[in-house]
Amino acid sequence: MKIFSGKSFKSLAFAGALAMVVSSAYAISWAECQPGCQQAANNAYNQAYAGYTTQQTNYCNSLTDPSAKSACLAAVPAYANQQASNVYTQAYNSCMNGCTHV
């Protein structure tokens, strides 16, 4: 049974070869982008962690209720880590998108 005609087989082979070229070009650029983007994301995390810590500590200290203030201050490290992790993800994805799609 003949599945492909000669012409359609050539088209399929060409499409396959093109897909391989494109995917290997993407893989190379992904590998090239990854270390720089990881570094940029780490820097963004550290900046954000410091920013969130300062901002949230100021807010906690503005609370007048002593128990609310203590609970708020106790949560600052977990809060800053949670938020800075979002910033890391955002910075990493944004960097990789910009880098691998050039």
Place this chain on the structure above:
Amino acid sequence: MRHTALAVMLVSILAPMAAQAAPAPAPCDLLDQQMLTALNLGGADTKVEHKPIPATAKAPASRMDVCTFTPHVGSASTLSLMRIPLAKGAPPGKPTCNEFPQDKIGIATCNVVTKDGMLTVSLVSRRAGFETLSAALRSHFDRLFAPGSARR
């Protein structure tokens, strides 16, 4: 007939059990669709997490409930809401918002103490369009959590 009677019996037994086992309202429910739409997060994916908060000299161990909204497509912005339980009787406060933009990313946060605990909402977005989103965050947070609003 016998099957119907059995089904009615099962429903009458299981329904109250299911109602009792229903989890506490997710922190995601504290924000409304109007706010999410204004932040380009209408129909966003949500993720709920519970993070432990270790005890300190002045506060007992606690936990932080987190709801994170991320867009279905792309990664333009992320919104997360955190709720920390407070001792009963903590006086509610006014919402306060701050911004601290970085090189390529804008960050805006809003805080408030409500009957549900201390709430913090944080928006992380690209710098392009950040000012508009930050203004929307501030106005919707005020609408939802200012004294006298429905969520207080």
